[in-house]
Structure formats: C-alpha cells, structure tokens
Amino acid sequence: MRHWIRDAVVDQPAAEGSYGGAFFAAMWTVYHFLRTCGWKWIWEDDSYYYNLNGSPGGVSNSAHCPDSSMEAVGTANWTPDAGIVVAKDSTQRHMLTQSLKITNSLNGSSGSVDSDNFINMLDTYSFACVLQYRNPTSNTYTATINGVSVDLIPTAGAWERSPVITFISAGTTDKLEIGCPDVNGAVEDIWIDSIIVYRGWYERFVQDEDLSASPDGQLLNGDEFHSDSHSFVSGDIGRLLCVYDPTNEGNSGVWKITGLNGNDAVLDLRDGGSWTMTPATGLRWRLIDSELNAPYYNGGGSILAGFGLESPHSTKWRFFAKPNWVGGPSNLIMLWMSPTDADFDVETGYLSESFPVTYDVHEGKYSTNNFAGFRIAGDSGYRGGSQQRLFVVTDDEGTYLQLCFRPPGSDTILAYGIFGVSGADANVDEDESFISLCVVGSRDGYSDLQFGTSTDSFGYQGAMATKREFMVDARLMMFGMGHNNEFSEKSYGSNGQANPFSGKEWTIVPVIMRDLDNSESQFAQKELTTFGCRHCRVNFPVWSLVDTDLLHINNGWCMPWPDGATPL
C-alpha cells in the first residue's frame, strides 16, 4: 500500500527572516514523515564545522568527537583511568574496520575512559550523542557527557545503539566519558564504535504518540485527528501532523492543522473535491513545527544539517540527504544511498565503498558535495523561499521514495527524484533492482523534471545496483518512434492527444536502462513498475489527473496519486 505526503505546505523556519529556507524545511518534513512511517534514524550531521570555520575546503567533517568512527590508528584520542586498557580492535566492529576495545580490570573503585574534548561546539546549545556499543559482560557501563549519563546495559554480545544523550554544550570542554564499574580485579571487555555527536536538528518535534504504548492516533469525522495522549490546543494550529495509517490508503500524510474541535485537530486535506479520511484508530503520528524546529541558516545557523535513514524494507537500503555545503548555502540537497545496510563513516556520512553506493558507479565517482552528485534542487530564490508544497510517495515496506518539492506560484520549477527498489522481474533480481534517479549537476532554478540533452536533465545519469559490490550507470529511457529519432517525437510531441477511440489518456510504464559494464553496448532494461510512475503525453496539463490514480506533474511524467483525491 502506498503512503503519500499529498501537497503539504511547509513554511520556512521563523528564524530565517528574509533568508528563505522552506526548501530545506520541506526535506526536514520528509524526514519526520519517513520516521513516522517506520524508517530508522542512523545518522545526523549539523555541519557546525562549516558554519564556524567558513569554507571547509570541500570536506564535510562536522563530527565533534575526535576519532568518532574509530578508524584512527592508535588510541591517542582516548584516555583510560588506571586499571583500564584501551586498544583498537578489528575483530569486533560495528561499521568499517575497527572499534575501541575497553578492557576493564578495575579493583576497588570505578573508573572511566575519556574522549578528547569535542571540537567545534557552540557554548550553551543543546546537542545529542548516540554511540554503538557491545557489552557482553553482566555489568552495566555508562556513557556520560557534561553530567548527563545513559546506561550501556549488557547486550549478550550484540552491538546495540545507546540511548540518546542530550546535553548542553559547555564549549571547549565537552567530552564523552565511558564509565566502567569496579569488577573487583576480574577482567572484562566492552567495545565502542560509531559515536555521533550532533546538534539534533532533525529528531525535534512537538509531540508524538507515546512510543512505549500502542499508537493512539485516530482519524474521525472525515478530517479530524484525535490522540488520547495529546490534547490539541490553539498553539498547534498551523503545525504539521505526520500520520501513518497502515490500513487505509490515503490516510497517511503530513497534514496542516487548521483548527480545533474540542481537543481534536482539524486537518487541511488539500483537496479540491470531496476527499474525506477513512475513520481509523491505532495510528502512528508525530506533531512537527517547521517554523519552530527546522534547521535554519539566517547567516550563521545550521541549515546545512543532514541526516541518514534506513528503510524498513528487507534490504535495509539507506538514504542520506544533506544540503550542498560547498560554495555557500544554495538550493541544492545532495543525496546518496546504498541498496543495502552499508557501513558508513559517522564523521562524514559517507558510505563505505566496500558496498554498492550511488556515488561510486562503475563509470566513476560522483561527489556528494560539489554540485556533481545526485541532488534535488528547486527554485533558486532564497533556498526555496518562504513556503514549499511537498509531494512524497512511499509504501508500507519502504520499497521506494519519490520526492517532489513544488514552490508556490510555480507549476514547473520542481525538485524531483525517485529512489529505491524497483522490484524483481523476469530478468532482474530484487537485489540488483535498486535505482537512484534524479538530477546530477549544478543547475538550480530549473525544473529537475525536464528531459533533455544536458547532464542535469532528469534521468540522464542515474545509478542502478548490480550483484557486484558497485553500482552502475543507468538512465531513464524515452520511447522513440520508428521513423524519427528526434527528441521531440518522444512522448509524441506537440500533437499528443488522448486515445481517440476511447477518449482516455494513454500512459506508459517508464523503463530504466543500465550499462552493466560501462561499454555502452550491453544494456539491460528494467520497468519501473513498483514506483507507480508513468509517462503520459507531454502536452497534458500539468498538475492534473491523467487518471483517478495518476497525477501528471510536468513534461509527461506522472506520479501515483490517491484514488479519489483531487489536486488543488
């Protein structure tokens, strides 16, 4: 079953002032929707390094904890108390090549292992820290920053993610302390890896359902939302409500609260017809406020914050997004992915090239950060201006993700991309069907969803998985006609019309072609059936329904649409 964000209007952060920023607030909203849909947080990055130090020279390393990925040689960044020994260990690791092994033989008192002081911190700001640990002992260890402590409970030998340590930075003296209990002279080992310290721009929201209890969201009366755990108040009006309904197609989404009925929220369904919600209970939900909590720039904030999510799909494919951070704030969000649960460097978010990743295709490497990688970009004016209209499609399993950002007042200057598992067919197994299809290049202020001869045309340069350790170049195909290879003939040009016999519009399943060995002579095709996208005639009116469940966006490209809803 599909789940949409159907034309959510996202406002820029209030702190932006005249700097705009709704484009990035829209991506922040996507993050919350996916989290509500069950996507797993795996990484976050606040880019303070960049903001504090000006140009970072093209290198994205905004990690605050030295040696946080444990890939440094030696243990110079770690200071153990007497009775504790630290060493790097390649036999136990959470990701990449090694971890920090802590051998505890304390006798008579507890102790700790301290990191070096964090770098690039902002005094008095709230930060978060998450680390991975393996504690096969029967003792509870701790992780502490500035007096805020969480337990690293025994894990029976498995790697576990720690609870989030939320702390107020003291500036230059922040550090991580791994607290070790007195083991009375016994010897035991625990391991630490993948320490992520971040400003925490993404996992910020007003309210969600009590995660310790069953989801308590309810849709009722066509357009109202009720929660037993939260009484909606006037301050919630104008906020966005992320809803996930696993049963009723069309209920999920990000809905703006426009009023109250008692303690229930009244939702703007963004429909030009008579769409109503299907009554439902037990829904996951999250109340967010982009004006209050989305990353902002305003000349010095952290609008460049990025994130990484893991799909609930069985492949655990991973999706990373981060505003371009070279050349100053712009209107580009760089995207990189892996078809699997690939390792990544927590200091940069870069996926390990020991796995298939979208920026390491057979043809060569795309940058994640210099206008040459996969990205989406919209209206060039002030980072998306004060508002964006957001259209997103995914499904129950997190098979794929379709993103479309539409600035108000423009039908065609769109940011667009599709990503995910395109599904098995007679020729392609599921594990090689993952694709990333969006724009590669630097041009913003134009529609991503345009087909042409430039490298920043949609579908010109995608990536597709193989059964090998790298992805390969892939490209969206158009359908030419037999007697003419001119581009204008594709999708049947200016004379396109509905089928005159039935009066109905015709559509075609898109096909992607991959270049398996970079020879430009051994292509394999794959129909993009799972995504639900279709080609229609190019001269069909934009933002109109080609069929009841298919919305034409631009240039003959359609995205699936909830059957029965009417676009505004």
Next chain:
Amino acid sequence: MAFITLARNVRVDTESSTHSAHIALFILRELYLLGYWQEMEKSTDTGWTSASNVLAEPSDLAVAASTPLEITSASTPFTLAMEGQYISLFASDSSNRGLYRIKSVLSTSRIVVEEMCRPDPWVDESGISAKIHNASKSDYLATGAWFVMRAPSATGRPMEVYVEATAADNVSMYGYPLGDWFDPPGTPSTPGSRTVTTGSGGLVAASGGYSYFNAYITDPAGEGLLHHTQIGTPSMWARFVAGELEDVALGDDYPGFVNTSGSNYNYELVDSDYCAAINMLDDTNVGTDFWPTWMANAGLSGFGSDSSPHRNLLTTRMKGKAPFWKPNVAAPNASNGGYIRGTLPYYTCNHYQPLHFPIDPGFFHIRNGIVIPRSSTLDKTLRGPR
C-alpha cells in the same frame, strides 16, 4: 497467445529477380489458406491452378507419430516429379498443418518431407486434404496478380488483406481493417469506396537463387495474425505481416494492420532509421502510417547514439535469458495522431542476438531483433544465410 507454425525452413529455389515475386505470391496464398484465412477473391491467372503448377490435390493423406516424416495415401497420388516440390497439408490438427518441402517419393503412396521443415512429430491423423505444387514455377503468375483474404476471426467483421505482385521482385500488401472488400457482404464494392490502409511493399528477390520461407499464425479463434518471413541470400530478409494490434482501447474495433520489410529488406522492427511503418486506418478511417516505438536514450548522448540502447539491449545475464517484448505502436506526431494505440502482436529483442537462434524455450530470434515463437523445443532452428 497460441501460435501455430505454418512453415519452417521451406526452401524455394530458382528465385531470381525475374520471378521471385510471382513465386512468393503463390506461396503467400498457400500460407493464408493454411492459416485459416478465407479467400474473398483473386486475380484471373492460370498460374493459380494450372496442372503444371498444382501437381495433385489428394484428400486421403495420413500421418502418424510413429513415422515422423512420412505422409501416406491409399489413392497413390505421388510421383517422382514431386521430389523437391511442396505440399500444403490442410490437416485438422494444427501440429500437422503447414507447408512442407518433399524430400523424396518412396512410392506412389508414400513420401517423406524434409526434416528441417517438420517442427513437431506428427499427430496421428488421416483423411487430410492437401495440395502438392511447385510454387508456380512452371506457369509463373503474372506481374499484377493478386488475391484478397479475410482473417479467420470468429467474432466481429474480420480484417482483409490485398496482396499483389506489383513487380517481378516486389510484393505489396494493403489492409482492409473494416473488412469491406465486399460491401455489403457478398457484393463487390467499388474499389474507391473500400477503406484501405496505406500500402506496404517489400522486395522478395534473392540474388543467390533461393530463400527459406517461415510463417506462423496466431490462434485462428483470435485475430489470425499471419507472420511470414523469407530469408534469402545474400542479404534478403523479407517480412510480411497482417493482423491486429493488441492491448487497444475499448472502442478501437478495427486495429488491423499490415507491415512489411519495405523496399530495402528493412528487417528491423524498431529502430530510428530502418523500420517500416505499421499501415493502419486512423480513427477517421484514413490510411495512416503508424510506427512501432523503441526505447531511446532520454539524454541523446552518453549511451551511444539515440537508437543504440535499444539495439544493444542485452539481458542482465544474471538469469541467462534475453529480454524481449512487444513494442507499443504510436500514431504519428501529426494533427490526428500523437497517441499510443496498442502493442504489436509480436516481439523485438536486442538486435545483436545470434541469428536464427533460440533465445528462450519458446522463442526464436531471427535477425535484427525480430523474435517469433517456436512450436516447441523440438522445433528446428531456422535456416538462412549466416
């Protein structure tokens, strides 16, 4: 969709440009008749029925699975002069039905057909009618000879085709998707009032002097598509197809078409420069050139030329199969066009698959991406110049 093979590797000799169209027209008529099409009318020409061309028409032939290549008759119709000639076997069982070349005459009651023509073992059957002929090579049809056939569809008003030897080395086809050769039925209509497709002609000369005929038909309970190929030497790859598009819209009641390889042996089904039109009637019943579509590079560069992705399609090789599919057919980008009408009822694949080679247990690649079905995995590999 079920397919019936009507001819496989039927070699025809002495095909110079002087008479190749005359021979091809004679054989095409036999194939249509074998394909359950109904003859509406034909030109007045002694070559159709002369005794020097039609050697015998027995009706008591029998075949048996136990004698895979033999045909027998109690009425002793066979003569030594029939060796190397042809037999149109109008069997009831589709596995037996077809055009064969006679390899040898064992006696007046027993003949053997060439093994490469025999796609499947016989199914026991007797009382079979047949026509034994020499493809008109004794009394050539005249240039300008023609016939009209009606498709065997059981429902609606079937399409008709007009096939003519328009030159000594050229056969042309026209389609009558509305089936109005006789309009009203039974009454010859005025030629100018028939709703005819645009013409579709094809060269049939084999400069090497011989060619192999292959043909299949879809289930006659369906639209009765007849697909005929003629593979000659050194570079002859003629194709003649008459049938109806599939996957058409509700209300599109007459999607009949004809399609040939054109005047330059343009055997390719889909490509930028080489394929021939799909000749149909448009929604106003005006003859129009429709076109098969092919996957083209959206960016026009980087993956080779615009048409090369399609031509170069290979399977992923992960599953050891070559992908093939039915192309969409589009109306031209003209004032009355610009839409997808349906799909071709046959297939295309990578152009560089091996020639005359099975790409799947059920399908053969002939050449340049044309794929036709096999009768079975026992089917004989297609013959032709390599």
